Amino acid sequence: MxxxxxxxxxxxxxxxxxxxxxxxxxxxxxxxxxxxxxxxxxxHIGPPPKKDKDVSSAYTKKNSKDIWSEDEVAEGSHYDDLADPRPQPEYEIILKQSVGAEDLFLGLSRKDPSSMCCEAMLVKIKLPDTKAKDVILDVKEKFLDLRTPKYKLGLHLPNPIHKQEGKAQFFSEREELEVTLLMKRPMDFINMQ
The missing domain is CATH 1.10.1390 (Phosphoglucose isomerase, C-terminal domain)
Structure with missing residues (x-):
């Protein structure tokens, strides 16, 4: 005591x-x-503060003249230009899956008609009065940017895609652009091939 x-x-x-x-x-x-x-x-509580020379590498500027890097900017944010008067064309997103006879008749791969079993995404964009040479298309992992003299489209994609494995085809008789993109899907028991 x-x-x-x-x-x-x-x-x-x-x-x-x-x-x-x-x-x-x-x-x-x-x-x-x-x-x-x-x-x-x-x-005085906690560890002593770091000196100016011990700044972490996350905040150090690289040896380039760029103000920011592409990692710092969200995809698609610089495409939302309110001053651009061009209208957005009509578009449609269709999910695709490759189905064979073993899937259709025997059900061997356990695929079903749900969107979880889809491997690709087809984006159909109607571009009236547009020629194929006037189309500028830029595809990123989660964003599709399309520019023509008459239209602009900044489309946030519903699923991440493999940007190097897509293909685009312009049909002049229908005045339509079809962009097929392979989706990045998680490898689970449904999507295993």
Whole structure:
């Protein structure tokens, strides 16, 4: 009990030293310890701050003249130009899956008509009064950008795709562009091939 009373007295002295504006006389050993603790503040909690030279590599600028990198900008955000008066063409997204006789008659691959079993995405875009040479198409992992002199389309895709494995075909008699994109699907027991 004597120990607890002594420690509580020390704690009270330390608390009074923190709260008082005047320094107590330095004759007491307890007061010397209190004054050392009184100099500590909230900034002393935790690890010491890093020096300016120890800045983490995540915030260091690369040796290029670019203001930002492509990783810092969300896909498709720079295509939403409100000042561009060109209308958006009509489009349709169709999910596709390759089905063989073993799937249709025997059900060997466990595929069903749901969208989880689809491997590709077909985007049909109607472009009236447009020639194939006027179409500028840029496909990213989650975004399709189409520009013509009369139309613009910035389309956020419903599923991520393999941007290097797609194909596009323009049908001038229908004035329609068909873009077929292979989707990145999780490998589960349904999608295993």
């Amino acid at each position: 004597e120990y607890l009373e002594g420690s509580s007295v020390q704690h009270l002295k330390a608390l009074s030293a923190l709260l008082s504006t005047q320094q107590e006389d330095e004759g007491d050993e307890d007061c010397k310890n209190v004054s050392t603790y009184a100099q500590l503040g909230p900034g």
